Amino acid sequence: MTTSNDRPPEARHRPVLLQRCLDLLGPALHGRDAVAVDCTLGLGGHSEALLTAFPALRLIALDRDPAALELAGERLAPHGDRATLVHAVYDELPAVLARLGVASVAGVLFDLGVSSMQLDEADRGFAYAQDAPLDMRMDQSAGPSAADVLNTYPAGELVRGLPHYGEERFARRIVDAVVRERAREPITTSARLVALIREALPQAAMRTGGNPAKRTFQALRIEVNGELASLERAAPAALDALAVGGRIVVLSYQSLEDRLVKRALAEGARSTAPAGLPVVPEQYQPRLRLLTRGAELPTPRLLYTSPSPRDRQKSRMPSSA
Numbered sequence: 001m002t003t004s005n006d007r008p009p010e011a012r013h014r015p016v017l018l019q020r021c022l023d024l025l026g027p028a029l030h031g032r033d034a035v036a037v038d039c040t041l042g043l044g045g046h047s048e049a050l051l052t053a054f055p056a057l058r059l060i061a062l063d064r065d066p067a068a069l070e071l072a073g074e075r076l077a078p079h080g081d082r083a084t085l086v087h088a089v090y091d092e093l094p095a096v097l098a099r100l101g102v103a104s105v106a107g108v109l110f111d112l113g114v115s116s117m118q119l120d121e122a123d124r125g126f127a128y129a130q131d132a133p134l135d136m137r138m139d140q141s142a143g144p145s146a147a148d149v150l151n152t153y154p155a156g157e158l159v160r161g162l163p164h165y166g167e168e169r170f171a172r173r174i175v176d177a178v179v180r181e182r183a184r185e186p187i188t189t190s191a192r193l194v195a196l197i198r199e200a201l202p203q204a205a206m207r208t209g210g211n212p213a214k215r216t217f218q219a220l221r222i223e224v225n226g227e228l229a230s231l232e233r234a235a236p237a238a239l240d241a242l243a244v245g246g247r248i249v250v251l252s253y254q255s256l257e258d259r260l261v262k263r264a265l266a267e268g269a270r271s272t273a274p275a276g277l278p279v280v281p282e283q284y285q286p287r288l289r290l291l292t293r294g295a296e297l298p299t300p301r302l303l304y305t306s307p308s309p310r311d312r313q314k315s316r317m318p319s320s321a
């Protein structure tokens with residue numbers, strides 16, 4: 001069963017913090033030959049706004065989900081060859097840019113996680129509120145599904161995975177229930193998994209923190225899609241792809257992603273000078289300048305810019321906002 005898929009993409013999803021993203025990326029995108037990368041195209045909301053706001057911009061947009069590329073492709077068609085859509089996992093960014101002959105870019109945007117389209121389509125298995133086969137692959141042509149993970153991973157790996165990814169306090173109870181159930185019969189649907197989680201958790205835990213299946217579903221999704229490993233490679237790759245004066249904006253929705261991106265940004269915003277130098281020579285100056293201090297609420301985000309040569313002179317402090 002599907003839900004709202006007959007509606008056009010613009011009616012199905014409002015891009016998160018759209019104006020703020022445009023404002024932050026904007027100063028880097030006005031140039032005639034500016035190229036920006038949207039690493040998480042989704043339904044194309046941010047991409048479309050970028051193409052509209054910066055009429056000379058060329059956009060490269062990646063998504064690992066072929067369905068997203070198809071829908072966003074239709075949406076961005078009026079912009080013609082200013083938009084190049086690529087089916088890729090975002091840690092493949094360096095290879096994608098090399099293939100397209102792009103040496104560096106003026107802006108990068110990441111809007112992490114799943115799209116509303118993926119959540120809306122019940123048969124993708126992302127949503128704990130709808131019964132569906134446990135799939136959760138953003139690219140359904142590749143890799144193990146959530147059911148494969150649940151039914152084949154050793155119990156120890158599930159226990160280590162759940163608290164880490166889903167910050168689930170009762171991981172041991174949930175995994176014990178999963179292991180008992182899968183010995184009887186493979187767990188293949190989201191409704192069965194939700195019922196198991198409800199049976200496994202103490203009553204008190206059901207009264208707090210929203211749907212009790214939320215953390216487990218998030219943990220499974222992250223594992224199935226290798227989300228953290230991919231981001232760990234993609235964040236430094238995106239920073240390396242930026243031209244001097246280029247900007248990057250990351251929208252993140254959970255603490256593990258948030259930490260990972262913050263670490264990559266903080267590393268670039270630090271001087272590498274040996275302690276005690278009275279004047280910091282150019283080669284030790286930070287590569288990056290942070291545009292904001294920490295995350296901006298309500299959606300946690302991390303923002304950074306690589307300094308222009310002029311900024312480089314000025315930025316002795318690594319994170320002048």
Ligand SMILES: C[S@@+](CC[C@H](N)C(=O)[O-])C[C@H]1O[C@@H](n2cnc3c(N)ncnc32)[C@H](O)[C@@H]1O
Pocket residue numbers: 013014015016039040041042043044045046047062063064065068088089090091111112113114115116138227230231
């Ligand atoms: C939150 S949505 C993006 C929504 C988009 N900004 C918009 O305005 O419609 C995230 C998208 O990123 C894609 N995605 C997530 N992880 C990815 C990865 N590692 N590589 C490529 N695409 C990824 C998902 O398939 C999904 O379509």
